Amino acid sequence: MSRVLLSVDNLHASYGPIRALRGVSFEVREGETVSVIGANGAGKTSLMRAISGLLPLSEGKASFLGKDIRTSAPHQLARMGMLHVPEGRGTLQTMLVEENLRLAWEIRPTDRPFADAVAEVYSRFPRLQERSTQLAGNLSGGEQQMLAVARAIINRPQLLLLDEPSMGLSPRFTSEVFRALRELRDAGVSILLVEQNVSRALGLAHRAMVLTHGEFTLEGPAADLAHDPRVMASYMGHADADAR
Ligand SMILES: Nc1ncnc2c1ncn2[C@@H]1O[C@H](COP(=O)(O)OP(=O)(O)OP(=O)(O)O)[C@@H](O)[C@H]1O
Numbered sequence: 001m002s003r004v005l006l007s008v009d010n011l012h013a014s015y016g017p018i019r020a021l022r023g024v025s026f027e028v029r030e031g032e033t034v035s036v037i038g039a040n041g042a043g044k045t046s047l048m049r050a051i052s053g054l055l056p057l058s059e060g061k062a063s064f065l066g067k068d069i070r071t072s073a074p075h076q077l078a079r080m081g082m083l084h085v086p087e088g089r090g091t092l093q094t095m096l097v098e099e100n101l102r103l104a105w106e107i108r109p110t111d112r113p114f115a116d117a118v119a120e121v122y123s124r125f126p127r128l129q130e131r132s133t134q135l136a137g138n139l140s141g142g143e144q145q146m147l148a149v150a151r152a153i154i155n156r157p158q159l160l161l162l163d164e165p166s167m168g169l170s171p172r173f174t175s176e177v178f179r180a181l182r183e184l185r186d187a188g189v190s191i192l193l194v195e196q197n198v199s200r201a202l203g204l205a206h207r208a209m210v211l212t213h214g215e216f217t218l219e220g221p222a223a224d225l226a227h228d229p230r231v232m233a234s235y236m237g238h239a240d241a242d243a244r
Helices: 044-051 074-080 097-107 114-124 126-130 141-153 171-186 198-204 229-235
Strands: 004-015 018-029 033-037 059-064 082-085 159-163 190-195 207-212 215-221
Touching (some): 004 190, 018 044, 018 059, 018 190, 033 044, 044 190, 097 114, 114 126, 114 141, 114 171, 141 159, 141 171, 171 198, 190 198, 198 229, 215 229
Parallel strands (some): 033 190, 033 207, 082 159, 159 190
16 A cells, blocks of 8 residues: 555644534545545635644644644645645736746755746646746636646645635636646646535545535545435535435
8 A cells, every 4th residue: 555645633623613623534645636525614625724734723633744734834844745725726916927836846945947847837737838927916717726736736746735726717727727637646646635516526536525514424435426426415414314
């Protein structure tokens, strides 16, 4: 079996009285793509934020390559190879596309020159090369999502955390972003994806979990869940009755 990159054990997190995560446990191994699906408010973004150290844990533990995330700043985790593409994309709107890529490259010092790293990124996203001297803020929604993913992959991360990459995108742009994610998956990059678009998320992943009110109510191979009627039921609020 391949080695464990991310280990999450009994994670709890709250916003004051609101319990967003209630005892979530799972692992992501090298080379795996794992999707977390769930309705609005299920806790998907909170899970990503907790794993990348942006939301304090009230209980439980998460570690990346054996290092406890509670004792690591988000930029340290990024340097170790865990990159988070947040919901809403997080690109620097008033900087050029290529400046966005250069700043991302500078986060994780490696021997690879920027010219080589950016050429690899442009080969995956030719559209970004065409737009390299434009302000990121002037890109379309799909292009901004591509730039956000490009910023995350420029240093060949070991684990990519992706929060709702299809959010706000037209079907055409969603397809383009998912085509790029398939290529990354096939190149062996490990991906943890949270996504409301069930068919896209299950089409990409090896394994998936359904998050309902901060707990996993269903998990298994993505190909099996794609045909499981309990997945859709969980989106309609019937998960507790149907999935256990
Ligand atoms: N900053 C916040 N302050 C208070 N409550 C919050 C905050 N962010 C999220 N919540 C609450 O925590 C719960 C989980 O929210 P979260 O955003 O993680 O869900 P989600 O599955 O990502 O939803 P969506 O798909 O709508 O983004 C919800 O009840 C939400 O209202």
